[in-house]
Amino acid sequence: MLFNSFAFLIFFPTVTLIYFLLPARIQWVWLLVMSYVFYMNWHAEYALLMAACTIITHACSLLITGAKTTRGRRAAMWSGIALNIGMLAYFKYTGFLLDTIQRVCDWIGIEAAMPKVSILLPVGISFYVFQALSYMIDVYKGRVKAERNLFKYALFVSFFPQLVAGPIERSSRLLKQVTQEHRFDWERTRQGLLIMLLGFFEKVVIADRACMYVDAIYGSWIDASGAQLALATFVFAVQDLCDFAGYSHIAIGTAKILGVELMTNFRQPYFAHSVQNFWARWHISLSTWFRDYIYFPLGAGRGGKFKQARNLMIVYTVSGLWHGAALKYVAWGMLNGVFQVIEGLLPQPKHKPRFPRLDLLLHILWTDFLILITMLVFRAGSLSSALGMLARIATAWNAPGIESGFSGVQALCTGVCFVILFLIELIHEKRRTLTEITDRLPVFARGTLYLLGVLAVIVFGVWGPGYTAQAFIYFQF
Amino acid sequence: MKKKIAMTVLWLSALIACLALLDHAMRRDDSDRKYSAFFEEEQGFDVLFFGTSRVLDGVSPMELWRDFGVTSYNMGNNSEPLGVTRWVLDLAMDTHVPDIAVIDVFYVSRAVDEAWTYTYRHLFYDALPLSRAKIEAVCATQPEDGRMEFLVPFSLYHGRWEEILAGDVERMVECEPYMMGGELRPSRQVRDNYTLTDEATQGELPGHQALREIAALCWEHGVEPVFIALPGHASQEEQRDMNSVARVAQELGVPFLNMMQVEGIIDFDRDCYDWQGHLNPDGASKATAYLGAWLTAHYDLEDKRGDAAYAHWDARLAQYEAHRARVWDGQEVPLDK
Numbered sequence: 128m129l130f131n132s133f134a135f136l137i138f139f140p141t142v143t144l145i146y147f148l149l150p151a152r153i154q155w156v157w158l159l160v161m162s163y164v165f166y167m168n169w170h171a172e173y174a175l176l177m178a179a180c181t182i183i184t185h186a187c188s189l190l191i192t193g194a195k196t197t198r199g200r201r202a203a204m205w206s207g208i209a210l211n212i213g214m215l216a217y218f219k220y221t222g223f224l225l226d227t228i229q230r231v232c233d234w235i236g237i238e239a240a241m242p243k244v245s246i247l248l249p250v251g252i253s254f255y256v257f258q259a260l261s262y263m264i265d266v267y268k269g270r271v272k273a274e275r276n277l278f279k280y281a282l283f284v285s286f287f288p289q290l291v292a293g294p295i296e297r298s299s300r301l302l303k304q305v306t307q308e309h310r311f312d313w314e315r316t317r318q319g320l321l322i323m324l325l326g327f328f329e330k331v332v333i334a335d336r337a338c339m340y341v342d343a344i345y346g347s348w349i350d351a352s353g354a355q356l357a358l359a360t361f362v363f364a365v366q367d368l369c370d371f372a373g374y375s376h377i378a379i380g381t382a383k384i385l386g387v388e389l390m391t392n393f394r395q396p397y398f399a400h401s402v403q404n405f406w407a408r409w410h411i412s413l414s415t416w417f418r419d420y421i422y423f424p425l426g427a428g429r430g431g432k433f434k435q436a437r438n439l440m441i442v443y444t445v446s447g448l449w450h451g452a453a454l455k456y457v458a459w460g461m462l463n464g465v466f467q468v469i470e471g472l473l474p475q476p477k478h479k480p481r482f483p484r485l486d487l488l489l490h491i492l493w494t495d496f497l498i499l500i501t502m503l504v505f506r507a508g509s510l511s512s513a514l515g516m517l518a519r520i521a522t523a524w525n526a527p528g529i530e531s532g533f534s535g536v537q538a539l540c541t542g543v544c545f546v547i548l549f550l551i552e553l554i555h556e557k558r559r560t561l562t563e564i565t566d567r568l569p570v571f572a573r574g575t576l577y578l579l580g581v582l583a584v585i586v587f588g589v590w591g592p593g594y595t596a597q598a599f600i601y602f603q604f
Numbered sequence: 605m606k607k608k609i610a611m612t613v614l615w616l617s618a619l620i621a622c623l624a625l626l627d628h629a630m631r632r633d634d635s636d637r638k639y640s641a642f643f644e645e646e647q648g649f650d651v652l653f654f655g656t657s658r659v660l661d662g663v664s665p666m667e668l669w670r671d672f673g674v675t676s677y678n679m680g681n682n683s684e685p686l687g688v689t690r691w692v693l694d695l696a697m698d699t700h701v702p703d704i705a706v707i708d709v710f711y712v713s714r715a716v717d718e719a720w721t722y723t724y725r726h727l728f729y730d731a732l733p734l735s736r737a738k739i740e741a742v743c744a745t746q747p748e749d750g751r752m753e754f755l756v757p758f759s760l761y762h763g764r765w766e767e768i769l770a771g772d773v774e775r776m777v778e779c780e781p782y783m784m785g786g787e788l789r790p791s792r793q794v795r796d797n798y799t800l801t802d803e804a805t806q807g808e809l810p811g812h813q814a815l816r817e818i819a820a821l822c823w824e825h826g827v828e829p830v831f832i833a834l835p836g837h838a839s840q841e842e843q844r845d846m847n848s849v850a851r852v853a854q855e856l857g858v859p860f861l862n863m864m865q866v867e868g869i870i871d872f873d874r875d876c877y878d879w880q881g882h883l884n885p886d887g888a889s890k891a892t893a894y895l896g897a898w899l900t901a902h903y904d905l906e907d908k909r910g911d912a913a914y915a916h917w918d919a920r921l922a923q924y925e926a927h928r929a930r931v932w933d934g935q936e937v938p939l940d941k
Contacts, residue, residue: 133752133759313608536766574615582622586630591759592752 128168130377131331131590138165143384151308155282158305158385165287166250173249176214181277181284183210184259188266188273204267208260215256218246223452251291253449257416259284262298264420271298279306288381292374294392294412301387309386318562319383324580325551325561326376329369331588333544336537337366339589343531345506348516353524355531356503356516364495364502365545368396371410395556400490402466402497413449417442436468443467455510462501540587627758630765635730638779641920642677643731647913648700650905651676653785654689655708655832662834662883663706664892665784666924669917672896673907678785680708682724686811687716690818691741692728697825698737704828704903706895707818709860710838710881712811713845716745729754782923788885789877790932794837801840802865804847812852819856828903831860834891835870836881861898869894885932 128134142161149157167174187207194200225241232239262283265271274280283302289295344351344359351359375392382389392412399405406414422442428435440461447460480486500517507513519526533541554564565573651674653663659680668674679696681688686709693705725746732738734755742754753760778787815831822829831853833846843864853860863869870876875887883891899905908914 534766534770536769540766570611574611574618578615578618578622581619582626585623586626586762586765589763591762592750 128165130374130381131327131588134168139381146385147309147311154308155279155306158287159278159282159285162282162285162287162290166285166290169250170247173252176218176249176252177255177285178281180211180214180256180259181281183207184263184284185274185277185280188263189275191263191267192273200267204263207263211256211260215252218248218252220448220452221246227454254293254295255284255290257413257449258295261295261416261420262302265298271302274298274302282306286382286387288378288385288387289389292371292378293410294375294378294390295416296389296412300390304387312386315386316384319380321380321562321565321577322383323377323380324577324584326373326378326380327584327588328544328580329373329376329548331373331590332584333541333548334366334369334373335589336541336544336587337362337369339537340531340533340541341366341506343533344529345508345516347529348507348512348519350529351519352526352528353520353522355528356520357524360499360503360506362541363506364397364499365548367502367505368393368409369548395552397495397498398491398552398556399494399498400487401470401494402463403470405494405498406463406467413446417446421445432472435471439467439471440464450505453509455504455507455513458510458513459501459504462504466497466501544587623758626762630768631730631757631761632726632764634779635727637781638727638785639731641781641784642679642696643699644781645675645677645700647675649677649702650674651704651706651899652693652696652700652702653678653680653706653708654684654693654696655680655686656684656710657682657882658710658834658836659706659708660785660787661789661877662836662888662891663895664786664885664888664924666782666786666921667889667892668896669909670921670925671893672900672905673909674896674899674905675908675914675917676702676784678783680785681728683711684724684728685711685714685716686814686818688728688745690814690821691745693818693821695732695737695741697821697827698735701825702827703905704830704899705818705822706830706832706899707815709811709815709831709833709846709849710842712815712849713805713809713842715810725754726757726760730757780923780927782920782927784920786888788888788928788931789882790885791877792874792884793876793878794873799840800864801843802847803840803844804850805841805844806848809845809848812848815849815852815858816856819858829856829858830899831858832895833860833862833864834883835863835866835872836883836887837872837876837879838864838881859902861895863891863894866894885928 128138138161142157146154146157163174163177166177184207187203190203191200194203222244225244229239229241232241262271262280266273274283280302282305283296283298286296286301286305341359341363344355345363348356372393379389379392390412392410394408394411396405396409399408422438425438425441426434427438443460443464444457445460446463447456447458450456450460503516504510504513507516551561554561565576568576651668653659653665653676657680660678660682661680663676663678663680665676665678668676677700679692681692684692686707689707693707729738729742739755742751746754778789779785819829821827831849833849838846846864847862850860850862852858870883870887870890875883875890877884877887908917
């Protein structure tokens with residue numbers, strides 16, 4: 128079920144209420160059952176895949192622990208990796224692979240007719256497979272002990288707040304938390320609800336409305352003006368952040384109410400001063416996953432600039448593929464890699480800048496400009512469309528535009544929301560939280576502010592039958 | 605702890621109050637305007653009219669009051685198939701049980717899901733308070749993924765802020781409370797090559813079973829059902845379908861007043877609003893007069909004119925007549941051929 132659905136509005140309070148009424152020793156069992164109920168709300172049969180992933184990684188972890196030789200431990204780990212990546216590859220990349228082979232055959236003139244396959248991508252498979260793999264590798268590396276209880280481990284893989292779109296947690300943080308006793312806490316609940324409110328604001332008020340404009344312009348990009356395409360790309364950058372960060376905030380707030388602390392997944396990415404810094408702030412749980420389980424094992428920056436560049440390119444190409452089975456995602460990932468390789472090759476300034484704030488601002492703006500280019504590639508229908516759009520932005524800036532269907536009132540509402548978002552991000556960038564700010568207010572003012580926030584989300588949010596609930600963008604990854 | 609609980613309760617109460625206010629401010633008022641007089645009426649009704657827009661435009665409760673002293677309400681709704689009318693009747697009887705339920709059979713050939721226009725579903729359901737009967741009706745008439753907006757209209761109308769802020773609000777129907785559910789459509793249009801037929805469609809139509817259920821529901825509540833076909837332009841096929849109701853009516857022992865087959869009730873060249881057979885105010889007056897005479901001749905309906913308990917009906921009648929005079933009486937309405 129979606130977080131922004133009536134079903135979740137009933138599901139979550141019910142689950143929470145019963146969770147805190149249950150005896151401590153069976154709280155985690157309740158969470159496990161409800162996590163599977165949550166997941167099976169989409170396609171019940173795909174819960175079998177999650178169960179298979181759980182059983183395989185759990186068994187392999189026990190084999191790793193029990194193996195007497197390094198070879199045996201390694202064999203167990205690689206078996207687990209192969210089975211899980213195989214499962215992910217089958218569901219996510221079969222169509223892409225066959226299509227690519229067909230294109231290559233067509234290009235070199237070989238007659239081949241690859242079968243057209245249509246495999247439904249199980250929701251969240253990329254997330255829970257990566258989470259399970261991280262656990263198994265951590266067991267292999269000796270960073271964590273293998274969990275003997277299959278069902279407790281199953282809860283770590285399936286914990287519903289972060290199941291379908293992250294954050295991708297590590298077992299060292301999450302496994303113990305989800306299985307230990309939690310008592311109801313007013314302050315924690317208030318903070319959790321506030322984080323959820325921020326998430327809903329980002330998701331249903333900003334992202335889902337912004338997407339109307341972006342869809343209209345990108346859907347008819349051939350007729351759109353360069354200025355419209357540039358604006359739509361900027362709007363998409365905000366939409367993409369709000370969509371995913373919004374979901375993460377709802378997940379973090381939901382888990383917090385249940386007593387579980389999830390990791391921060393977004394840290395004001397558009398305040399980044401370099402592309403490398405951007406990736407230290409954007410989808411942190413995935414970036415650190417790639418860092419810890421691919422980049423470091425490859426050697427990271429050891430062995431000189433060339434090896435570092437190679438490793439970066441490998442990581443970001445894989446990251447592109449993780450985001451989607453299409454050439455444009457590969458290109459998007461590689462572009463991010465290239466920008467970081469270039470950043471690494473540039474000489475470091477020898478002196479401190481004369482105007483550090485201005486220097487920082489210029490770096491931020493330049494980074495955002497580069498990220499906007501990658502965002503365009505990410506959002507475009509295909510790689511060739513992306514190239515066409517870039518050409519149109521460069522050559523048809525003042526061309527007659529198209530009707531976006533976005534009314535003046537909607538544009539005004541979106542603009543105001545962007546300003547509010549900017550202020551919230553600025554508060555967070557100053558290492559302050561919304562709770563800290565609101566706690567300074569008298570109780571009545573604070574309550575009124577919360578009330579206005581909830582009402583704003585309800586009234587201005589895109590939800591209910593008036594809109595076809597756009598699945599969270601990252602659900603498909 | 606107690607203080608925190610009290611604060612939470614207070615905050616939730618404030619939230620609920622704000623949502624109630626917003627619900628009131630954001631929702632379309634078409635449904636309330638059409639049905640408010642029905643829900644507010646304390647004396648009950650002698651007759652309730654059900655069916656499609658042919659009833660909505662073709663029967664005037666206020667003229668029935670003026671000329672016969674009969675209290676009635678027009679529950680007609682645009683493009684309403686009989687399968688839905690069964691539920692409208694059920695829900696209406698939750699509030700008022702009339703002596704007679706008059707059912708228009710124009711949409712006897714339409715199944716529930718093919719005919720009832722989305723906006724008109726809201727026109728009916730929005731004014732109804734949430735009840736078990738409403739939930740049953742919504743479940744019976746709406747697809748599973750489209751029920752919430754009828755049970756909680758705010759889930760749809762919260763998005764109207766844009767329309768309201770832009771000042772771009774248009775009414776769906778011209779019903780005011782003093783119309784007692786009916787509406788006036790001031791225009792004239794004629795369909796060429798219009799001929800009557802007394803042939804009837806053979807076999808079962810989707811609405812036949814609904815009529816059986818309607819009759820059973822009426823009898824269960826001690827209500828007399830009457831099936832009617834109002835006069836107005838209709839295709840040969842539509843006429844044959846309506847004529848087929850005679851069979852069902854005979855089977856059930858329910859009167860079927862087929863006004864299509866009665867000559868001279870309306871002037872087909874002047875009394876229709878459009879070629880689809882909706883009646884204009886003149887046509888509605890004639891059809892209502894005929895219906896009133898037929899109902900009072902066949903049923904023991906007390907003339908309540910002059911009864912102090914029904915004084916508000918006279919007040920509404922004055923409003924209705926003023927409105928009718930404004931939009932129709934003495935107006936030169938051109939004939940649109």
